[in-house]
Amino acid sequence: xxxxxxxxxxxxxxxxxxxxxxxxxxxxxxxxxxxxxxxxxxxxxxxxxxxxxxxxxxxxxxxxxxxxxxxxxxxxxxxxxxxxxxxxxxxxxxxxxxxxxxxxxxxxxxxxxxxxxxxxxxxxxxxxxxxxxxxxxxxxxx
Numbered sequence: 001x002x003x004x005x006x007x008x009x010x011x012x013x014x015x016x017x018x019x020x021x022x023x024x025x026x027x028x029x030x031x032x033x034x035x036x037x038x039x040x041x042x043x044x045x046x047x048x049x050x051x052x053x054x055x056x057x058x059x060x061x062x063x064x065x066x067x068x069x070x071x072x073x074x075x076x077x078x079x080x081x082x083x084x085x086x087x088x089x090x091x092x093x094x095x096x097x098x099x100x101x102x103x104x105x106x107x108x109x110x111x112x113x114x115x116x117x118x119x120x121x122x123x124x125x126x127x128x129x130x131x132x133x134x135x136x137x138x139x140x141x142x
Contacts, residue, residue, distance in 0.1 A: 012128040019121045026114055033110055040103055044096050051089045058082045 062078050 012132065015124055015128060022117060026117065030110065033107060037103060040099060047092060047096060051092060054085060055089065058085055
């Protein structure tokens, strides 16, 4: 019976080591996700600034063309180009929101996975403790 208790104790130690490695792995994954979030937020901000600068440049160009008295057709072409750029900007903003939603969903899934793994670890630990007490009870009975 003493050997069973020792074997159970070794198994418990092995399981604890496995759980620790899993925890370390999850910590690394979370760090990578945080870095990814930071990088995506930076990219989003840069894209917003770029789009705002483009929009401002196009407005200045239109004003310059209008003040120099260019033909109506050139102004209309410029307006069409501005509208096209604005449509592109809206599409880019839609893509940014979509990426933000996907990132948020991945973070939520990561959190759920982490909680499930933690719950599994707790259940495993409780089972180990229960088996340890079971062996002690059996040894006391004998």
